[in-house]
Amino acid sequence: MSRGVVLPRGDVAAARQFAVRCEDLGYDACWTGELWGRDAFVTLTAVADAVERIDLGTAIVNVFSRSPATLAAAASSITEVAPADVRLGIGPSTPKAVEDLHGRSYDRPVRRLHETAELVGAFTAGEGRVDYEGETVSVADFPALDADVPIYAAALGPAARRATGRVADGWLPHNLPFAELSNAFQTVAETAHRAGRDPDDITVAPYVPAAVADDAERARAAIRGHLAYYVGSGDGYRRAVASAFPEAADRIAEAWGTGDRDAARAAVTEEMVDALGVAGTPETARERFREVAALDAVDHPIVVVPDGAADEVVDLTVAALAP
Numbered sequence: 001m002s003r004g005v006v007l008p009r010g011d012v013a014a015a016r017q018f019a020v021r022c023e024d025l026g027y028d029a030c031w032t033g034e035l036w037g038r039d040a041f042v043t044l045t046a047v048a049d050a051v052e053r054i055d056l057g058t059a060i061v062n063v064f065s066r067s068p069a070t071l072a073a074a075a076s077s078i079t080e081v082a083p084a085d086v087r088l089g090i091g092p093s094t095p096k097a098v099e100d101l102h103g104r105s106y107d108r109p110v111r112r113l114h115e116t117a118e119l120v121g122a123f124t125a126g127e128g129r130v131d132y133e134g135e136t137v138s139v140a141d142f143p144a145l146d147a148d149v150p151i152y153a154a155a156l157g158p159a160a161r162r163a164t165g166r167v168a169d170g171w172l173p174h175n176l177p178f179a180e181l182s183n184a185f186q187t188v189a190e191t192a193h194r195a196g197r198d199p200d201d202i203t204v205a206p207y208v209p210a211a212v213a214d215d216a217e218r219a220r221a222a223i224r225g226h227l228a229y230y231v232g233s234g235d236g237y238r239r240a241v242a243s244a245f246p247e248a249a250d251r252i253a254e255a256w257g258t259g260d261r262d263a264a265r266a267a268v269t270e271e272m273v274d275a276l277g278v279a280g281t282p283e284t285a286r287e288r289f290r291e292v293a294a295l296d297a298v299d300h301p302i303v304v305v306p307d308g309a310a311d312e313v314v315d316l317t318v319a320a321l322a323p
């Protein structure tokens with residue numbers, strides 16, 4: 001069982017140091033997200049120069065702010081300096097990020113996810129010239145790059161999971177209750193079968209929001225903050241959580257939408273923390289993480305420490321949940 005970790009937000013120098021520590025702790029991959037303030041590909045290039053064996057990946061970059069050609073070129077370039085494999089995690093993000101930050105229309109996000117994954121795959125296939133006529137993007141007569149870059153899709157709803165089954169090499173679920181991952185993956189698997197693909201070739205790499213502290217309540221509070229932020233910030237995340245906790249998800253989203261962050265965090269129930277995260281003292285968190293990692297659908301669990309967690313919580317979490 002391989003195991004990954006998401007680099008916490010911060011400056012690039014801190015990301016390098018964190019990646020080196022995670023490599024020393026035995027993690028197999030470091031992933032970086034991207035919203036605003038730090039470029040994912042620049043960060044991974046800097047990290048690549050500091051580590052010796054660990055895989056690198058994006059989890060995630062959105063499919064609206066860069067063209068498929070730009071994504072392919074960036075990922076391909078990193079393969080030239082990375083010490084091991086490079087994985088490209090892409091997703092549709094949210095209307096808030098795409099429209100209010102990038103000034104792009106949040107139009108047909110699932111179709112754009114599908115076509116971006118398919119086109120980046122063609123652009124990095126290493127042979128021939130690429131022609132592609134899609135509904136959201138089209139290109140004509142450019143040579144493919146020679147880069148082995150598996151493409152992972154951050155997909156929550158059924159339509160996005162079907163796109164994953166058709167064209168992606170991996171699936172990055174987030175905010176789906178762990179107990180529902182196997183059933184949710186069936187949509188991916190059935191679509192892959194119909195597309196003539198082997199579902200076993202699709203790596204399931206769920207985000208595992210995790211916080212470890214000597215005070216278990218402090219750890220659980222960090223997970224409550226993480227869940228409140230995501231449920232409140234994107235309707236796709238709300239719907240994913242509502243698959244198991246519909247009333248609580250609505251209460252969180254309503255409170256977040258009015259600006260009452262404390263009420264949103266308070267609306268995250270204890271059951272939600274246990275179903276959607278790993279939280280507690282080192283011993284209890286390790287046991288819970290082992291349970292999640294052992295689920296039939298899971299191939300590569302990714303430790304995600306909530307943004308804003310204290311440095312000592314970050315340090316204890318990555319140490320406690322290391323291989």
